[in-house]
Amino acid sequence: MDASEILRRYSAGERDFHQIYLNRADLHQANLCEVNLAQAQFHEVNLSGANLGGAKLKEGFLMGTNLSGANLISADLSDSCLSGANLSETNLRGANLRDANLNEANLSGANLRGANLKGASLSGAKLIETSLQGANLEGAILAHAVLTRVILDKANLTHAILSGASLEEATLIGANLSQTNLTGASLRRANLRQASLRSANLSGVNLRSADLREATLYRANLRWVNLHQANLSDAVLIDANLSLANLQDANLTGANLSGAIIPQGMTRP
Incomplete structure (x- = not known):
């Protein structure tokens, strides 16, 4: 089956094309709304x-496919392989x-608001300036992913793996990062106001100039973390491990450090 046949049959009212094989087909700007692929x-x-709004692409093999600028609102891509795919500027709301x-997919500028990415693997993916507001990323693998200036407000990142990821200037207001692995990640100038980082592993993370006002870091691992000029006012750091952390010029006004392990020589606020 080729592209022209799919378009002809779709125009005639057919919607079921599951398990088809397409080789080097050009469906640029094609209307395949609600199609079953x-x-x-x-x-x-x-x-x-x-x-491809509302399309069924479950368990599809879409490795390296060009979906840039496509409409995939409410589409089902669960269990699909999109490794190395181009999803830049794609609407995946x-x-x-x-x-x-x-893995290694390009999602820069994509709209993933309210998307379900639970258990998804995004290792090495690019999500520069991508909107993931309210997205479910529970248990997702984002190791070494590039998430510069990404919007993750109210997103669920519990148990996610973000080790080595770049989240510089990212917005994570009210995000849930409980028990998330962020070891070695960069969150320089990130906005984590009112975020939950309960029991998160932030060892070696760069949080220089980050906004952590009213954030919850209960029992978080902050060993070797860089909090130079970070704003931690009114943050909850109960039982947190801040040993060997860089707190130079950090704002800890109103922060709760009860039971926390603090750097040698530091005076509790």
């Missing part, structure tokens, strides 16, 4: 600018990407 196999397919493989 579950378990489809795509090889070098161009779907840039295509309308409310999409289901649970357990999807997005």
Whole structure:
């Protein structure tokens, strides 16, 4: 089956194309709203600018597929392989990407508001200036991902793996990062106001000039963390481990450090 046949049959009212194989097909800006492409196999397919709103792409093999600028609102991409795919500027609002493989994918500028990314793998993915507001990233793997200036307000990142990730200037207001692994990540100038980092592992993290006002860091591991010029006013640091942390010029006004392990020579506020 080729692109022209799919478009002809779609225009005639057919919607079920599950398990099809497409090789180097050009479906640029095609209208395939609500199409069923579950378990489809795509090889070098161009779907840039295509309308795939509400499409079923569950368990699809879309490795390296060009979906830049496509409409995938509320699409089902669960368990799909999108490794190395181009999803830049793609609208994935409310999409289901649970357990999807997005390793090395380009999601820069994409809209993932309210998307379900629970258990998804995004190792090495690029999400520069991507909107993930309210997204579910519980248990997601984002090791060494580039999330510069990403919007993660109210996102669920519990148990996620963000080791070595770049979250510089990211916005995580009210985000849930409880028990998240952030070892070696960079959150320089990130906004974590009112975020929950309960029992999170932040060992070696760069939080220079970060906004952590009213954040909850109960029992968090902050060994070797760089908090130079960070704002921790009214933060909850009960039982947190701050040994060997850099707190030079940090604002700890009103912070609760009860039971916390603090650097040698530091005076509790």
